[in-house]
Amino acid sequence: MIDLEFLGRIEIFESLGYSQLKAVLESCEEVEYSSGDRIFEMGKEAGAVYAVMDGEVTLNWEIPGRSAMPEKAVSTLGKYATFGWSSLVPPKVYSLSATCASDKCRVLKAEGKKLLDLFEKDQEVGYKVMSHILALVSGRFLALQEEVARRQGSDIMNRW
Amino acid sequence: MSVLEKLQEAEIFKGMSQEQLQKVEPGCEERFYTAEERLFAEGEDAGHFWLITSGRVDLRFDLPGRPSSPESTLLTVGQGEVLGWSSFVPPFQYKLSAYCVSGSCSVVCVRNEFLKDLFLREPGMGYRFISYLAGVASMHYSKLQHSGGEMPAAVVDVTVHMATCGIAAGAREVMLALTDEVGRSDRLDIRVNSGRCIGHCRREPNVTVAVPGEEPVIYEKMTADKMREVFNKHVLAGQVVSEYVLQKD
Numbered sequence: 001m002i003d004l005e006f007l008g009r010i011e012i013f014e015s016l017g018y019s020q021l022k023a024v025l026e027s028c029e030e031v032e033y034s035s036g037d038r039i040f041e042m043g044k045e046a047g048a049v050y051a052v053m054d055g056e057v058t059l060n061w062e063i064p065g066r067s068a069m070p071e072k073a074v075s076t077l078g079k080y081a082t083f084g085w086s087s088l089v090p091p092k093v094y095s096l097s098a099t100c101a102s103d104k105c106r107v108l109k110a111e112g113k114k115l116l117d118l119f120e121k122d123q124e125v126g127y128k129v130m131s132h133i134l135a136l137v138s139g140r141f142l143a144l145q146e147e148v149a150r151r152q153g154s155d156i157m158n159r160w
Numbered sequence: 161m162s163v164l165e166k167l168q169e170a171e172i173f174k175g176m177s178q179e180q181l182q183k184v185e186p187g188c189e190e191r192f193y194t195a196e197e198r199l200f201a202e203g204e205d206a207g208h209f210w211l212i213t214s215g216r217v218d219l220r221f222d223l224p225g226r227p228s229s230p231e232s233t234l235l236t237v238g239q240g241e242v243l244g245w246s247s248f249v250p251p252f253q254y255k256l257s258a259y260c261v262s263g264s265c266s267v268v269c270v271r272n273e274f275l276k277d278l279f280l281r282e283p284g285m286g287y288r289f290i291s292y293l294a295g296v297a298s299m300h301y302s303k304l305q306h307s308g309g310e311m312p313a314a315v316v317d318v319t320v321h322m323a324t325c326g327i328a329a330g331a332r333e334v335m336l337a338l339t340d341e342v343g344r345s346d347r348l349d350i351r352v353n354s355g356r357c358i359g360h361c362r363r364e365p366n367v368t369v370a371v372p373g374e375e376p377v378i379y380e381k382m383t384a385d386k387m388r389e390v391f392n393k394h395v396l397a398g399q400v401v402s403e404y405v406l407q408k409d
Contacts, residue, residue, distance in 0.1 A: 061349070089291070089298040095305060119287060126287035127279060131248065134290055137297040138249045144304055145234060145255065149221035 002028050002053070002108055010051045010108070012082045012132040020125045027114035031107055033100035039084075039107065042097040046086035048109050050098070052077050055105035059083060059096040074143075076101065085133050087112030095140075163188050166213050166268055172242055172292045180285055187274030191267050193260035198228070199243075199267065202257045206247035208269040210258070214239050215265030219256040228259060235300055236261065245293045247272035316350045316395055317370040318342075320382075323357035330383065331365035337384035338367075341391040350395060363406060369394050378406040 004021050007013055013024060030053065033039060039050065039057065050057075059075045074096055077083055086094050092112065119126025167173050167181045167188070176184075190213075193199060199210065202222050218233040234256060237243060246254050252272075279286025320326070320335045335354065342350050360366055363380035367387065370376040377400050379390055386404055393399045 085294075086298065089295045091299075091302075095298075095302060119291075123287040124283040127283040127290060130287060130290045130294055134245060134294040134297060135249045137294055137301060138245060141297055141301045141304065142255055144301065145221070148234060148304060149232070 002030055006053065007108075009080050010082060011080060012049075012051075012085075012129050012136070015128040015132070016125060020122065020128075023118055023122065023125065024110070024115070024129075027110045027118060028108050029110075031109045033105045033107065035100055035103050037100045037105075039098040039100060039105075040094050042094050044094055046084060046092045046094045046112065048111050049082065049084040049087050049115065050110075051082050051108040052079050053106040053108055054079065055100060055102035055107075057081075057083060057105055057107065058099050058101040060099060061096060082132075082136060084112075085136050088115065088130070088133055089137065163190060163268055166211070170211050170240055170242075172211070172289060172296075175288055176285060180282065183278055183282070183285075184270065184275070187270045187278070188268050189270075191269055193265045193267070195260060195263055196228075197260050197265075199258040199260065199265075200254050202254055204254050206244055206252045206254045207272060208244055209247050209272055209275060210243040211268045211270070212237055212239055212241050212243070213266045213268055215260055215262035217243065217265055217267075218259045218261045219243070220259060222257055228257065230261070234304060242293070242296060244269075244272075245297050248276075248290065248293065316372070317353060317368075317376075318350060318391070318395060319353040319355040319368040319370070321356065321358055321364065321366040321368070322354040325357055325361045326364045326366065329364040329381075333384045334365050334367060334382045334387045337387040338391060341388055345391075345396060360406060366406065371395075371398070379404045380406040 002025065004018070004025060007021050007025055007028070008016065013021060016024065040046070040048075042061065057077045059077065061074055083098055084094065086092060115129070119129065164181060164185050167184060168178070173181060173184070193215075199217060200206075200208075216236055216238045218230065219235045219237070220228055220232045221234065222228065223232060243258055244254070246252065275289070279289065318338060320331055320338060322331045322335065335352075338352055342352055355368065358366055358378070360380065365382045367379045367382050367390065368376050369379070369390065377394065379386070379401070382390070382404065390401050390404060393401050
């Protein structure tokens with residue numbers, strides 16, 4: 001069961017007050033997965049944002065025709081971490097795949113459309129949550145940027 | 161054109177009324193740059209949000225001891241596009257350097273503290289603005305993922321060893337067949353490299369296939385046909401073609 005205390009600890013909702021959390025709670029449900037279950041797939045329409053309640057979730061870059069490679073996961077997420085932010089920003093397509101990496105995973109699922117409707121109605125909630133979403137996207141961009149810069153920079157430095 | 165008119169034309173401010181934009185205007189400053197002039201540097205405090213009103217700007221990473229060059233460009237943005245979402249995200253530092261790369265560039269820059277104060281009073285404006293920035297960040301992420309930025313966790317590296325000895329043995333034809341197959345496959349996660357001699361001159365041309373999470377496999381005495389077969393079986397389907405694997409001397 002999802003309670004307000006848990007909801008308030010999730011990074012994207014941590015700036016919200018009591019009544020705002022109650023409004024968000026109405027868009028949330030709890031879903032359980034087993035080890036290896038795919039929560040969502042890269043390239044598919046992004047319908048929901050998630051947060052880990054229990055267990056571990058990995059985010060992977062998928063190679064078509066191959067299984068996910070947990071040992072090469074882009075990121076491993078634990079309790080309170082948010083994933084699936086693509087459901088709140090255009091083009092609303094998941095940029096990575098998410099897989100349950102522990103025996104069981106309990107996750108909070110919030111439909112992107114319901115949240116966006118709520119943000120339209122209460123734009124203070126929208127401003128606070130989307131500020132956190134911007135930070136998440138920015139963090140993901142930065143990690144990728146550093147890797148690309150490292151590779152590209154190494155190519156430039158080693159050229160002769 | 162006045163600053164207010166420039167704000168009205170920008171996509172990020174679409175949907176905001178003239179009255180709302182008039183509240184943004186006092187925090188704005190117009191700046192002008194010439195080719196290769198820097199707007200801001202990686203690591204500096206991100207104090208402004210930037211709207212490009214004319215010209216093109218490169219976002220580059222800096223290399224120690226080297227002047228900035230287009231080789232280190234990750235993204236290019238143009239008129240109507242925005243820069244500086246770092247000014248809204250802790251630790252509020254620019255993560256790349258920005259350079260004007262057209263003959264001249266003009267920008268409207270807005271102090272982020274000014275905008276944050278405004279958005280606390282007008283959360284509706286803040287919501288629209290930050291949602292747009294999150295969309296821009298997401299789009300840039302996606303671009304980087306699919307252009308220069310093959311995802312590091314899963315890039316398949318295929319290296320044709322093309323030193324003089326390899327080329328003499330036919331490595332160029334192997335490379336042509338490989339690039340042809342990659343083009344046909346429409347796969348974005350395969351990187352083609354040309355490499356140096358690895359000391360097996362009698363068994364050249366050599367090709368190394370490195371799949372994430374697996375030991376790299378070196379193939380020997382490759383031809384264009386063998387390359388196509390290895391590409392389809394190993395790179396695409398994950399099955400090593402044992403009969404062409406380099407024999408240990």
